[in-house]
Amino acid sequence: xxxxxxxxxxxxxxxxxxxxxxxxxxxxxxxxxxxxxxxxxxxxxxxxxxxxxxxxxxxxxxxxxxxxxxxxxxxxxx
Amino acid sequence: xxxxxxxxxxxxxxxxxxxxxxxxxxxxxxxxxxxxxxxxxxxxxxxxxxxxxxxxxxxxxxxxxxxxxxxxxxxxxxxxxxxxxxxxxxxxxxxxxxxxxxxxxxxxxxxxxxxxxxxxxxxxxxxxxxxxxxxxxxxxxxxxxxxxxxxxxxxxx
Numbered sequence: 001x002x003x004x005x006x007x008x009x010x011x012x013x014x015x016x017x018x019x020x021x022x023x024x025x026x027x028x029x030x031x032x033x034x035x036x037x038x039x040x041x042x043x044x045x046x047x048x049x050x051x052x053x054x055x056x057x058x059x060x061x062x063x064x065x066x067x068x069x070x071x072x073x074x075x076x077x078x
Numbered sequence: 079x080x081x082x083x084x085x086x087x088x089x090x091x092x093x094x095x096x097x098x099x100x101x102x103x104x105x106x107x108x109x110x111x112x113x114x115x116x117x118x119x120x121x122x123x124x125x126x127x128x129x130x131x132x133x134x135x136x137x138x139x140x141x142x143x144x145x146x147x148x149x150x151x152x153x154x155x156x157x158x159x160x161x162x163x164x165x166x167x168x169x170x171x172x173x174x175x176x177x178x179x180x181x182x183x184x185x186x187x188x189x190x191x192x193x194x195x196x197x198x199x200x201x202x203x204x205x206x207x208x209x210x211x212x213x214x215x216x217x218x219x220x221x222x223x224x225x226x227x228x229x230x231x232x233x234x235x
Contacts, residue, residue, distance in 0.1 A: 022177045022230045041231060044101035045182055057102075 002040035003047060004072060005033050006065045008054035017046035017055060029075055036076045084111050088192040092225030100189050101182070112156075112188060119195050120152040122202035163187045163219065170227050177233040190223040 005017070009032040017026050017033065025039035026046065035046070035055075047055045061069060084107050090096035103111075124144055131140035167183035178186075194215040201207050 020179050020182055022182075022233070024177065024234070041098075043098040043230065047102055048105065049181070 002037035002042060002072075003035050003044065003055055003057055004061055004065065004069045005035055006054050006056060006061075006068045007032075008052050009033055012052050012054070014051050016049040016051060020045040020049050034072045034075055037072055038076055081107055081110050081114065084108070085114075085192075088189045091189060091192065092222045092229065094229040097186070097226045097229040100185065108185070108188075113153075115188070115191060115195050116149070116153050116156045118199050119156065120149060121199055124148060125203075160184065160188050160191065163191070163223070166220070167223060167227060170224055174224075174228060175232045176227055176230050178227060178230060183227075186226050187223060190219055190226055193222060194219045 005026070011031050013028070013031070013033060015033070022043060022045060023039050023041055025036040025041075026033050027036060042057075044057070047057070056065065058069060084103050087096050087099045087103070088111075091100075127148065128140055128144045131137075131144065161184065164180065164184040164187040167178070167187060168180065171178045171183065197218070198207065198211075198215055201211060
């Protein structure tokens, strides 16, 4: 289980989540940030600080945001 | 997360699950919770002041002091106190090698105050608090707060 940064982050990159993440699991990838699901401890600190509400818990993701979760898994697995 | 759930979560502190859950509380509920805690802590003195003024027949003074100036003073003192307590978190954070920003520590400090505030109000309603009780409550806060900080993993490198 992990948090996922959705498409809304693209080109926005407010980066508030970077500061608050206690395990530094958020990395810039292309034109957005992604959460490394292997490192995420599920603390949710990033969720409330995101000014554009682009971060959701895996369980709360909409069907349309599933590609973002898959993208994060694939990116950090590689 | 409603205010009742927020209260339940803060009562479960310093359990790891609850520590993480407080990060997901919406700002609206968080602010409401701050006000609720201030109301609870102001209750014993507020009741005493109101009854004294009503007994004297000073209804105008009651309204001005008990319902306007006193709550404002309590909120101002409360916010300052939480900020000072959160600052102690910076020290604990450094010693325990955790990566936690002040913003997060402030929030944690506020929720860690739940048990001390409830105990303070309960004791103050029936007895008179003294410096020894205050010291015990501060120690209780520090215990909960430290356990909350330690719930986060150590930073790498």
